Amino acid sequence: MTYGSAEVLRGVDLQIRRGEIFTLLGPNGAGKTTTIEILEGFRNRSAGEVSVLGADPEKATEAWRAKLGIVLQSWRDHGRWGVRELLGHIGSFYDDPHDPDRLLADLGLTAQADQRVSRLSGGQRRRLDVALGIVGRPELLFLDEPTTGFDPEARREFHLLIERLAADEGITVLLTTHDLAEAEKLAHRTAILVGGEIAVCGTPSELARHVQTGSHVRWIEDGREKVLRTEDPSRAAWELHRRFEGPVPGLEIRRPSLEESYLELIGRAA
Ligand SMILES: Nc1ncnc2c1ncn2[C@@H]1O[C@H](COP(=O)(O)OP(=O)(O)OP(=O)(O)O)[C@@H](O)[C@H]1O
Incomplete structure (x- = not known):
């Protein structure tokens, strides 16, 4: 993948299985966001082949898009909306959305249901981000650095939530992080991306064997x-x-x- 003449991804070769929690780990500028933006269909690649849920993201249809849940790195501000109101609104774009109150309860946000989004703490906003990502019952959930800025307690709760989503709903999760401990804790498999290339890919124990x-x-x-x-x-x-x-x-x-x-x-x- 190139931006102008700058090559930022080189021969990234990945296969992610259905139902898997897969983390893409790497330092700043490694190419994690670029990779997931290509998979999400937000960015056109300059070379290579990509198939996500059986389709090329560049030729994506609305039906394909509806199967994805996307939690971006940067918060798109809907600060004036109420929490339940925003969730109901986004859910209304889907055929079979989750019930907003049920989802808020699952995410520990019931007490915040009537609050404005702008009043939420960072961790609560991130949980709402996830609620927005899964309200349409996606098959595949993309999370770009979801736990940045979390305190240890919020991080732990978030990990439990992701594990539950994968186990109970069979959602495939692709998550980017800088945090090796997070990848180790959460992922079935991890790819370490460095300078646009996959340095290592495997289960936590395979990773330890390769890296250590x-x-x-x-x-x-x-x-x-x-x-x-x-x-x-x-x-x-x-x-x-x-x-x-x-x-x-x-x-x-x-x-x-x-x-x-x-x-x-x-x-x-x-
Ligand atoms: N729109 C763009 N135009 C030009 N270069 C870009 C653009 N977006 C990203 N880059 C460059 O591509 C490289 C990979 O960036 P990317 O955002 O994918 O990395 P990242 O691993 O997600 O980093 P971070 O952890 O900091 O979010 C970086 O060198 C970045 O400067």
């Missing part, structure tokens, strides 16, 4: 900390022991956390 390669061996030499990344830390320690002709000052061998490995991966690829 090697150990860090640290020691002090000439008054400075040295770090070696290696697949064979015992050999490295043995060689250091020989070189120092005895105990190695400050020797430490540690397997990096998944978070550290991820940061290293995106740092290396950037």
Whole structure:
């Protein structure tokens, strides 16, 4: 995918299964939003093939669009609307919408039903965003960085909600995030996008295996900390022991956390 002459996606090859919670993880500018905008049919691609629910998003029909739920990164302000009123209004565009009160109850927004949207907290607005995304009973829900700005409690509740939607309603969820812990917690599978390419794709344990390669061996030499990344830390320690002709000052061998490995991966690829 190119914007003018700038190539921002290169050979992104993905298959997402029905009923799956799939996260697209990556740093700022990795191409996550561009990818999902192409899948949503909001952005025309410059090359490649795309099929979403059996159709090419560029040739989308209204019937195809009605099967999607879309929660955008930026809030489209409907601040003057009442919460229930807005949900009922958006629902009226669909054939078989959810009952607004039921949905508000499911999302923990019953107490806010008669409030103006502009009065909601950030977390409540995000939950309303999700309610708006699912009111038409979509088969596929796109969520672009849904938990940005959430406190830990709101994040946890949101994760439970997404898990429930996938389990109870069989909705396929594609969610973008910067947060590795979120992807690990929530996703059946995750693709890490770095610089427009998929660096790794798999289940949380596959991700850990791919990303967490090697150990860090640290020691002090000439008054400075040295770090070696290696697949064979015992050999490295043995060689250091020989070189120092005895105990190695400050020797430490540690397997990096998944978070550290991820940061290293995106740092290396950037
Ligand atoms: N309309 C546009 N015109 C030109 N370049 C764009 C446009 N939209 C995005 N880009 C560039 O494409 C690249 C990918 O952007 P994109 O928004 O897809 O990344 P992202 O992974 O969603 O980032 P973030 O996490 O910051 O939202 C970036 O370098 C960005 O500057």
